[in-house]
Each structure stands twice: as structure tokens, then as C-alpha cells.
Amino acid sequence: MSFLAVALSGGVDSTAAALLLRRRWERMAGASHFIWPGSRCCSSEVMGRARAVCARLGIPYFQVDLHREFKERVAQDFIAAYLQGRTPNPCVVCNASIRFSLFYGRLEELLREQGHLASGEALSFSTGHYARIEKTPGGTFLAKARDPLKDQTYMLYRVPRQMLERLVFPLGDYLKSEVARIAAENGFDFAQVKESQDACFVEGDYAEFIVRQTGREELLRPGPIVDTRGRRLGSHRGAIRYTVGQRRGLGLGTGPWYVTRVEPETNRVVVGRREEARTPCFLVQGLNWFGEEPSAPLRCGVKIRYQSREVPCRVVPEEGGRLTVILDRPEVVTPGQSAVFYDRALVLGGGVIL
Numbered sequence: 001m002s003f004l005a006v007a008l009s010g011g012v013d014s015t016a017a018a019l020l021l022r023r024r025w026e027r028m029a030g031a032s033h034f035i036w037p038g039s040r041c042c043s044s045e046v047m048g049r050a051r052a053v054c055a056r057l058g059i060p061y062f063q064v065d066l067h068r069e070f071k072e073r074v075a076q077d078f079i080a081a082y083l084q085g086r087t088p089n090p091c092v093v094c095n096a097s098i099r100f101s102l103f104y105g106r107l108e109e110l111l112r113e114q115g116h117l118a119s120g121e122a123l124s125f126s127t128g129h130y131a132r133i134e135k136t137p138g139g140t141f142l143a144k145a146r147d148p149l150k151d152q153t154y155m156l157y158r159v160p161r162q163m164l165e166r167l168v169f170p171l172g173d174y175l176k177s178e179v180a181r182i183a184a185e186n187g188f189d190f191a192q193v194k195e196s197q198d199a200c201f202v203e204g205d206y207a208e209f210i211v212r213q214t215g216r217e218e219l220l221r222p223g224p225i226v227d228t229r230g231r232r233l234g235s236h237r238g239a240i241r242y243t244v245g246q247r248r249g250l251g252l253g254t255g256p257w258y259v260t261r262v263e264p265e266t267n268r269v270v271v272g273r274r275e276e277a278r279t280p281c282f283l284v285q286g287l288n289w290f291g292e293e294p295s296a297p298l299r300c301g302v303k304i305r306y307q308s309r310e311v312p313c314r315v316v317p318e319e320g321g322r323l324t325v326i327l328d329r330p331e332v333v334t335p336g337q338s339a340v341f342y343d344r345a346l347v348l349g350g351g352v353i354l
Contacts (some may be wrong), residue, residue, distance in 0.1 A: 005104075009032065017171055029054075030050060126170060159288075295317060
């Protein structure tokens with residue numbers, strides 16, 4: 001059996017994953033990536049819990065400093081998206097460009113240097129994500145987890161295709177309640193530990209985080225909220241604080257109103273009624289496919305945000321590596337978020353909504 005590295009976040013999911021893996025993996029190590037000083041995902045307490053898990057399991061523990069690369073590849077992308085009026089998904093970007101690529105590569109080098117990994121031997125890699133790997137006659141695919149409320153395939157759709165053969169997701173066949181019980185039965189109490197959330201590197205208000213990083217105080221300058229015909233309805237607290245599809249926190253009467261467009265260049269937020277916020281079709285770019293890239297229109301399901309239900313759709317390939325997605329029913333679609341395509345349990349691929 002190959003050598004396996006398990007990514008540890010110091011939380012219940014990655015801890016339970018390590019416990020399950022240790023039952024069948026003799027050659028194994030745990031590792032954490034350090035991505036943002038002072039953040040809740042990289043605190044000494046979090047890293048200490050990860051180290052303690054490895055000590056209990058009798059496996060080596062490694063910490064890989066990827067702060068500079070994370071800032072360049074994830075944090076800067078996060079900031080740039082909001083400055084352009086889009087709503088980014090940093091976990092998707094991190095999984096693609098840090099966790100399942102750079103982090104994996106650094107670990108492979110480190111383990112080889114220290115003699116844990118033989119020359120030419122491939123490294124298996126695991127995380128505490130709720131997902132599965134499924135091999136089919138058509139190839140190896142990412143597949144939905146057993147627990148529909150915890151399924152994280154939406155966040156993983158940009159994992160490099162070539163990585164699928166090396167991935168192990170032990171939590172894919174477990175419910176969240178079962179995972180918590182596994183940790184508790186082995187003496188790990190996470191009752192007071194908060195689950196990590198999207199943008200774990202952002203402490204507090206994300207708009208203020210962006211102002212601190214850019215030095216641009218004008219981003220919080222108030223401006224007009226207008227309807228789709230340009231009529232002023234109220235004022236906002238800085239366009240950067242708003243996202244397409246947002247309904248709460250607008251401070252407008254005669255609602256409900258939905259944000260239909262954010263205009264950073266004019267510092268305007270445009271709102272409309274629900275029917276105005278919905279769209280029957282949209283464009284997707286930056287695609288990653290696990291199977292064959294479609295060359296003709298394809299029927300499938302699509303998720304347009306992490307917690308949304310799938311919507312039946314037709315995807316139509318366009319020039320320049322883009323897709324047009326035609327929904328069976330109009331939905332509120334947010335630029336910058338991801339569209340992930342499914343064939344029942346299998347993840348076909350996905351891309352970023354334009």
C-alpha cells in the first residue's frame with residue numbers, strides 16, 4: 001500500500017478522517033498548511049489539535065508554510081472579484097490552487113526528502129471533505145457524499161483531474177452525526193470548536209478586510225440604491241458590501257427587493273423584484289471537467305451556489321472555452337460563484353459564472 005498524507009485542519013472532520021484511515025494505512029503522515037497569520041484556520045490552538053491527533057495515532061506531523069502563495073493565488077483573487085462587483089468563492093480557488101496542488105506537491109517533496117516516500121512512489125492524499133471518488137467505465141469521477149446536507153463536491157469541482165486517482169475521502173460514506181461519534185468515541189471532544197467557514201482567512205467584516213488590504217477607504221463610501229429603471233430608492237454603505245441576489249440588509253420599504261447588479265465604477269447598487277433578479281440562462285468560463293469535455297449540447301443538473309438545490313439544465317458549448325447554461329426554470333444567479341454540473345451522483349465538472 002502506498003504512503004498516505006492526510007490534511008488536518010484541527011477540526012472534527014479531518015480528525016475523524018485520520019482515525020478511520022489509520023485502521024487500514026500503515027504508512028501515513030498528517031499535515032497542515034499555514035496560509036494566513038492570525039486567522040482562525042491557522043492559530044496555534046488549531047495546529048496544536050492537529051499535532052495532537054498525529055501524536056495519538058503515532059504518525060509524523062508536518063506543517064507547510066504557504067502564506068505567500070495563498071495571498072497571491074486566493075486572497076488577491078478574492079479581493080479582485082469584489083472590486084469588480086462579483087462574489088468570489090475562495091474555498092473553490094484554494095482547493096484548486098493550494099490544497100490539492102501546491103500543498104500536495106510540497107508534501108510529496110518533503111516526504112521523499114525524509115525517506116518516507118520511495119523514489120518514483122506516488123503519494124496518496126486525503127482530507128476530511130464529504131465527497132467520494134467513483135470509478136466508472138467512462139473514467140474516474142468525483143461523486144456526491146452519502147450525507148446530502150454535508151456534501152462538499154461543489155467546493156471540490158476544480159480539483160485537478162489527474163489528482164482523482166490519488167485521492168481518498170473516508171467521510172464520503174458517513175453521516176455528519178456518525179463522524180462526530182467516531183471522534184468522541186476516540187476521546188476527541190469538539191463540542192466547543194467552531195466549524196471552519198468560507199473565507200476562513202477573513203476575520204470580521206470582509207469589506208473592511210478588503211479596505212485594510214488595499215488601503216482604499218473610498219470603497220466604503222455611501223452611494224445610491226436604484227431600481228432597474230434608475231430611480232433612487234435609498235442609500236447603501238459601500239457597493240462592495242453587496243452581492244447579486246442579496247435580499248436582506250437593503251433598508252428599503254415596499255419589499256422584497258433583490259440586488260440585480262453591483263456597479264463598483266459608479267458606486268451604485270441596482271435592485272429589482274424577484275422576477276427581475278432571476279435569469280433563464282448565463283455564461284460560464286474557467287471550466288474543469290472530470291469526464292469528456294462536451295462538444296454538443298448536454299442535459300444535466302447544475303448547482304449555482306453551495307447550498308442550493310440542483311436545477312435541470314442544458315449546457316451549450318461556446319467558442320473560447322465557455323458554456324451557455326440554459327435553466328429549466330429561471331434562478332437568481334450570482335456572478336463570481338460557481339456552476340457545478342452533475343449527472344445524478346457524479347460531478348461532470350464546472351466553471352465560474354460570468
